[in-house]
Amino acid sequence: MSNDGDYLRRTVTSEPVVTRREEVYVTRGANTAGWWIAALVAVIAIVGVIFLISNNNTQAQLQAARDQGAAQAGLENATTNAQIAASQASARPRPPRPAPPAPTKAPPRPPPTARR
Numbered sequence: 001m002s003n004d005g006d007y008l009r010r011t012v013t014s015e016p017v018v019t020r021r022e023e024v025y026v027t028r029g030a031n032t033a034g035w036w037i038a039a040l041v042a043v044i045a046i047v048g049v050i051f052l053i054s055n056n057n058t059q060a061q062l063q064a065a066r067d068q069g070a071a072q073a074g075l076e077n078a079t080t081n082a083q084i085a086a087s088q089a090s091a092r093p094r095p096p097r098p099a100p101p102a103p104t105k106a107p108p109r110p111p112p113t114a115r116r
Helices: 033-054 059-091
Strands: 007-014 020-027
Touching: none
Parallel strands: none
Antiparallel strands: 007 020
């Protein structure tokens, strides 16, 4: 208790042997930690408001940011769909391929005729 700014005063009164009475008074010192925290929160809030007010984004910049976000979302959507299709294709059993046709022999060619 001696490090936190408290002041302690004890009064012990010894009356006849039968009764003993002790009174303890605690006087606390000024605690400014709460005020420091409140001041810090206020300063952060003021800096945030100043930042929001001084942030001069034009409509063109905002539209460019929206367009970029939409393009990124489209790319992520396409990637997700491709991954889903690939996983479904690998999980689906493939039908057996038909056997290749048996090789056939071509009929023998007639011998060439001599021309005269």
